[in-house]
């Protein structure tokens with residue numbers, strides 16, 4: 436494991452059995468397959484891809500909220516180290532206070548029958564992290580202020596708030612236990628565009644102030660460009676390209692990344708002639724195609740693509756890609 440990593444992932448796979456299919460034929464969803472990834476402490480790491488690419492399952496696996504089928508998964512914040520693939524129940528309890536999730540939908544995530552104070556306080560009480568109501572209240576007030584909520588807000592119920600305010604309540608709830616690692620799963624996708632920038636700026640400010648490490652999951656590359664320092668692109672359970680954000684946007688190597696970027700015209704206004712449209716649907720993870728998983732939609736696919744699966748190749752400046760033909764395509 437790299438000593439620079441808060442989270443280190445090697446050959447991680449997460450498979451689920453589906454119901455149905457008859458005896459002996461239970462379909463298997465290969466949601467995550469052979470993922471290698473390092474997340475540096477204090478970074479904002481973006482994970483992008485279409486719906487069905489496995490991003491959410493990978494995020495949940497890093498939180499140990501889903502069982503791991505195969506691979507190594509390590510956590511090291513300098514104070515605590517966990518082998519997450521083999522973590523015990525007791526260790527998992529402690530890990531929960533260090534690794535938290537911000538939910539996608541601020542409307543569904545908050546109980547309508549609880550006050551904002553009780554919603555934010557709940558993780559402290561469930562994990563037994565405070566010794567008195569006064570201490571809990573102090574922690575709640577502290578994190579509410581960081582999330583730009585005031586004392587008056589704490590007495591109200593969620594229905595009294597706008598989408599942006601509810602997401603700030605969700606963020607406060609996720610951060611009240613003092614985590615080091617936060618998975619934000621499509622955390623601004625349900626918000627109006629005008630509110631998105633507000634919440635993104637808040638996340639960035641809190642991340643810097645509290646020295647947090649974020650895995651920021653999104654289908655929207657323009658949002659990732661705004662906030663992340665490092666990006667991994669995921670397709671059908673695999674990472675197909677990883678790079679520092681600026682490098683990925685300046686010179687995407689994988690045809691899938693290039694197609695995703697082409698869908699954001701404002702980012703590359705002079706590139707109208709090279710726009711690559713993404714045709715078709717992502718295949719089912721119960722029945723992935725042989726060879727390169729992108730071959731059914733890739734306009735450049737050849738025989739080798741249909742036979743051999745490309746591995747994620749380490750490139751210069753930490754820019755890695757999994758494509759047999761990327762050099763030819765770049766040239």
Ligand code: SF4
Pocket residue numbers: 689690691727728729730733734735736737740745757758759760761
């Ligand atoms: Fe396309 Fe082949 Fe590269 Fe896959 S390996 S992305 S099919 S060119």
